[in-house]
Amino acid sequence: MAVHLRPGEALRLWQDVAVTEARAGRPDLSMRQAAILLTIYLEPPPHTIRGLAARLNVSKPVITRALDMMGALKLVSRHRDESDRRNVLVKRTVEGALFVERFGDVIIACAKEPTTP
Amino acid sequence: MAVHLRPGEALRLWQDVAVTEARAGRPDLSMRQAAILLTIYLEPPPHTIRGLAARLNVSKPVITRALDMMGALKLVSRHRDESDRRNVLVKRTVEGALFVERFGDVIIACAKEPTTP
């Protein structure tokens, strides 16, 4: 299941994807924000602010702010944990799932055929 | 030379790299900034502000600001084009080359064995 990737290919792939996303004029996510979004969509729930902060080794306000931003874009949603009302559970949305899926398509397309401008 | 990558692998790879970079506490580059840096280091010179702006489909000030930031980190350097002094040529630096190379290593490592925390 390991992916075989050589140095030149790895960097070229990253560049192609970054350029494609930049050109598309989509919201310019930082590496941190991407890490948060992908963690929510790729790792099994539940996701809490505390847990995400520990997973990414950043402070809690960083997570709160990122969720504010992504919430405004409807990429994630927040719900109180009714079993322990101190917690906030971060949930996925349809829009977010589409966004992530589309992003995956961009990566695969760039991996398949290097963009030659 | 095409890289074979399936949907799940592509997103998982991106997440692993993003999380690794976030945890490392390194400068949190946005997708745009990454696109600029990698374009400078992977595509053949010369690189001008105008050219980079057109390549990424963004405004010139975006490039100028990104270069200001990366210049402060010594990842790139600027030089007047002596043959046409209106142009500024963006050049690579030793530090920048190391930064990009190390980033490539992270990608390859994440591709090789998925991080299982």
Added chain:
DNA sequence: CTTCTCCGTTCCGGAACCGTATCATTCCGG
């Protein structure tokens, strides 16, 4: 009930970034 701990949010001053518009310098054609 009181206290202590845990969780997420908000506040604060400062920094970075955005898009648009404008500026200074340089080149070039008439």
Added chain:
DNA sequence: CCGGAATGATACGGTTCCGGAACGGAGAAG
């Protein structure tokens, strides 16, 4: 020589983000 085009930098007003500290609500322990 002179006016226009091109290039990169800068000014401006507004938004977002940062790290660290403080805060309020909710559970746990006594």
